Amino acid sequence: MLSFSQIGIRLGTRVLLENSTFTIHRGHKVGITGANGTGKTTLLSLILGKITADTGDFEMPRKLVIAHVAQEVEATEREAVEYVIDGDVELRQLQANLAQCTDGIKQAEIHSAIEVAGGYTAEARAATLLNGLGFTAEQISRPVKSFSGGWRMRLNLARALMCRSDLLLLDEPTNHLDLDAVIWLEAWLKHYAGTLLLISHDREFLDNVVTEIAHIEHQNLKLYTGNYSQFERIRAEHLAAQQSAHEKQQREIAHMNSYVTRFRAKATKAKQAQSRLKALSRLELIAPAHIDSPFKFTFKAPDKLPNPLLRITDASVGYDQPLLTKIKFEMHNDARIGLLGPNGAGKSTFIKMLASDLATMSGELHFAKETKIAYFAQHQLDQLTLEASPIDHLKQIDKNAADSDLRTFLGGFGFQGDRVFEAVKPFSGGEKARLVLAMLVYQKPNLLLLDEPSNHLDIQMRHALTVALQDFQGGIVLISHDRHLLKMACDTLLLVNDGSVEPFNGDIDTYPAWLQNRGKTAGKPASDTAAGPTPAMQEVSQRDKKRLEAERRQQLAPLRKEVTTLEKQLERLTGKKEEIETQLADESLYEDSKKDELKDLLWKQAELAKSIEQIEEEWMEKAEALQQAQQA
Secondary structure (H helix, E strand, O other): OEEEEEEEEEEOOEEEEEEEEEEEOOOOEEEEEOOOOOOHHHHHHHHOOOOOOOEEEEEOOOOOOEEEOOOOOOOOOOEHHHHHHOOOHHHHHHHHHHHHOOOHHHHHHHHHHHHHOOHHHHHHHHHHHHHHOOOOOOHHHOEHHHOOHHHHHHHHHHHHHHOOOOEEEEEOOOOOOOHHHHHHHHHHHHOOOOEEEEEOOOHHHHHHHOOEEEEEEOOEEEEEEOOHHHHHHHHHHHHHOOHHHHHHHHHHHHHHHHHHHHHHHHOOOOHHHHHHHHHHHHHHHHHHHHOOOOOOOOOOOOOOOOOOOEEEEEEEEEOOOEEEEEEEEEEOOOOEEEEEOOOOOOHHHHHHHHOOOOOOOEEEEEEOOOOOEEEEOHHHHHHOOOOOOHHHHHHHHOOOOOHHHHHHHHHOOOOOHHHHHOOOOOOOHHHHHHHHHHHHHHOOOOEEEEEOOOOOOOHHHHHHHHHHHHOOOOEEEEEOOOHHHHHHHOOEEEEEEOOEEEEOOOOOOOHHHHHHHOOOOOOOOOOOOOOOOOHHHHOOOHHHHHHHHHHHHHHHHHHHHHHHHHHHHHHHHHHHHHHHHHHHOOHHHHOHHHHHHHHHHHHHHHHHHHHHHHHHHHHHHHHHHHHHHHHO
16 A cells, blocks of 8 residues: 655645645556646656655555666666566575575575576566567567667566566556557556556556556646546546536537547448547547647648549568568548558558658659658657757748747647747657647648657647547548557558558457467468359359348348437437537526536536447447448
8 A cells, every 4th residue: 555645746946746645555556647747757756765755744565566667778788588587686586595505405495485486487477578568589589788779668668567566667658669569568467466556648558457547737646436538527527617618618529529420421331430430429528628738739721632642553662671562552632541560560661651761662652743741750859950949940841930820839739938939959758749740730731641649748739639630631641559549540440461561351449359369370271162162152043142132131121220220319319418518508507506407417418428429339330230241
């Protein structure tokens, strides 16, 4: 149990926490959230004993084994697998004791203790951790110094997981991971038996791992039971009690509803499009919790919108050798494509080719004359002019722009006041990422190429980016380990795997199953029917075909009826919800004498939203089942 009583923490003259009292119980999995700079990482430093509280008391059990991810990695010759095993300090101490011991009886005792500590399976456990985090069998025996910074952070994460800890502290563990590794880490943390404190801006990751949210806001930390989505609903209800906030919420809900309505009208029944429709519907529930966000921006309409934007014919691309071959791809001006695939399969290589950062080795890549590309990649953060200010960077794009207009524009990305005139050199990774995004948005592109754009961004900025992408009038190609962003932004998925780029037959939610089953069918004999239909199957008469089609229509009738019934229910409930929202827009409802009436309407609004979400989910499942049955 971690006990915090009247805790106060200052950073220089700035107050991070003041008079905060809360308790984190043993075995709980807690997500720590809040805007950047509110003190999330500082709280972990307090637990680790790196700092002390300015006021109040912090208590935790003695001899508590704490694991955390170190920020530095020594450039050592030590093999990666051995470096990870070093994370089990108790085991390493036992091994050191055994090496120094000469007494036979004592040696037997130490051998027994090593067995209990899992010492004889340590290498296998370390290799499993490394494999889950994306290391190959060849890489785990390489020296630590041979890895780049991002991969060294993965080594430190594996080392922390190797520790048989009582308390695990993780600060943005997914920042240096790809989607495959994020999915693996999520599964590992679900089975972690100790207490977990997790700082993350990945809402899907938080939803699937934590059971409590510790939210820092207004110099106070408050615990909420449930995952991040449940916390958002509670926060939205609290904000709704304030009239000014409520009015903003109603405008934002209407804004989000326009995206849902527009997309529903054109969405196919394809699994990926339905996945995005479901995610967009959630935006209406999420939006009210973010109306006080400092970030708000939109993409201006492109000057030209050619179709197609680009076409690839039989192209191959790679470095010394082709990594991807026989690529055939046409990008339409309204395409929203998410790239999936194992680590190292070539997702970033493919997007670099689209950005003309990497030339094709064969084949053709043809762009429309008016195609205007905006490309976001992590290396671009390092290419900012460190002595220049945010406003200087925008003036490099538009020399004639007025300072007042640029300040207003940059304000939507969280650069307020004199911050727009300060050199970017001391900016945090999140601030630099926001500036690069601002520069891309300002250029009015018609093709967005985004390679992990949400790294370093907090939840509020990720939400603002998600909303802005809904209104973007152009094509999008996106690589992201943030599944929420992929669901919201993409309605087509391509799988980059085994040297090819092909459509993915599934959605984001089925991708983990594909990863798990990948390779299991390799080497299996073909089925008996692989050679094609038998002569008996070919002799079905035209009359039999018509009879079978009639029977099939009859069999599908109940499913078709269910889809129609659910559509009518959705229409009825949506109408009721709109009526309540009209009532909630009445300013007189917020007078003290009408508190009970307001509370009742807010409760009805929440219940209707929940029912709509459930019925819409059922409708999507039935509609997809009907489509599959019709195609069978």
